[in-house]
Amino acid sequence: MAQDEVDRLTEAWRHERPDLDVSPMEVLSRVSRLARHLDRERRAAFAEHGLEPWEFDVLAALRRAGEPYELSPGVLLGQTLVTSGTMTARVDKLTARGLVSRRRDEDDRRAVRVRLTEFGKKSVDAALEGLLANERRLLAGLGAEDRKRLSDLLRTLVLPFDDAPS
Amino acid sequence: MAQDEVDRLTEAWRHERPDLDVSPMEVLSRVSRLARHLDRERRAAFAEHGLEPWEFDVLAALRRAGEPYELSPGVLLGQTLVTSGTMTARVDKLTARGLVSRRRDEDDRRAVRVRLTEFGKKSVDAALEGLLANERRLLAGLGAEDRKRLSDLLRTLVLPFDDAPS
DNA sequence: CACAAATATCTTGGCGCCAAGATAACAGAC
DNA sequence: GTCTGTTATCTTGGCGCCAAGATATTTGTG
Secondary structure: OOOOHHHHHHHHHHHHOOOOOOHHHHHHHHHHHHHHHHHHHHHHHHHOOOOOHHHHHHHHHHHHOOOOOEEOHHHHHHHHOOOHHHHHHHHHHHHHOOOEEEEEOOOOOOOEEEEEOHHHHHHHHHHHHHHHHHHHHHOOOOOHHHHHHHHHHHHHHHHHHHHOOO | OOOOHHHHHHHHHHHHOOOOOOHHHHHHHHHHHHHHHHHHHHHHHHHOOOOOHHHHHHHHHHHHOOOOOEEOHHHHHHHHOOOHHHHHHHHHHHHHOOOEEEEEOOOOOOOEEEEEOHHHHHHHHHHHHHHHHHHHHHOOOOOHHHHHHHHHHHHHHHHHHHHOOO
């Protein structure tokens, strides 16, 4: 198997800091670096459907919620891992683009309801298909069994974060 | 095995879009989400040694280069995956903090040499040890064999990116 | 040598993010 | 009903990033 960047990186560390065990990097640095590459892939895939990654994240959360594709900013916060100020700005821009609509909740007038427009729904549906097509391409090097093994191993690492409120 | 966020996410998609095969997400969304959690962990680990993640990235590249811990901004670009403008700003701030020094290259006066100071070396060495200690903790749920399997599978996915100049 | 192209770095402008605090509305105790 | 604390959202200020272009220097060609 050919060397990747992380192999070169750990080799350099072992040369400079032979007293340390840098093996944890072999797993975790690969996760971080792969994620950075995936970010770029996502950006490219969504761009073909006129969406930014952060736009997709919000629209997808609404789409997953099912009819009537409507959630409050507070619920969207939890799903997208951003702060409330960021979410306000996101909904502003999505509203300006006509991808979502925003209206005050009549029952609780502090609250707001963000709803997918028909245009928003079409956009996110198309973008999702593009994303999945590209992800299938990226995973082509792995057989079904390896994918299962990989996702199980990753779940083990993620679980402590998803359980505990980080 | 308990459900993680990605399990819930794919379940929601399968309910709303039963026509699509969302299984690629089971691998790649876990990679992205785990990476986000790791970012926070890194930030916390480095903060104990007075460093920001982006500071560590630059200092670590210089440290890995070995004596005399000196590289040009151009080389640092390649190692840290940021643009030249970003690197200029980073070196500015690191210089202001006394973690690196910057001087013009005498042989090629377009070029610059960024060198780790003694303070920078001490900082990055300490931060690295803290990072590794924390990473070992995060990997505690996995045996040696699983770690090997995981890093091999991840290498397979990363290699196409590291080879091709994306 | 002179000039065009390449190279290395820096500058500028704009965007998205977070942290912290401000605002508005609700809910419970009395 | 009124006060106090809580909740939901928005506003402000600052930071780090990128893209694109500017500047300075070197290299190659004739």
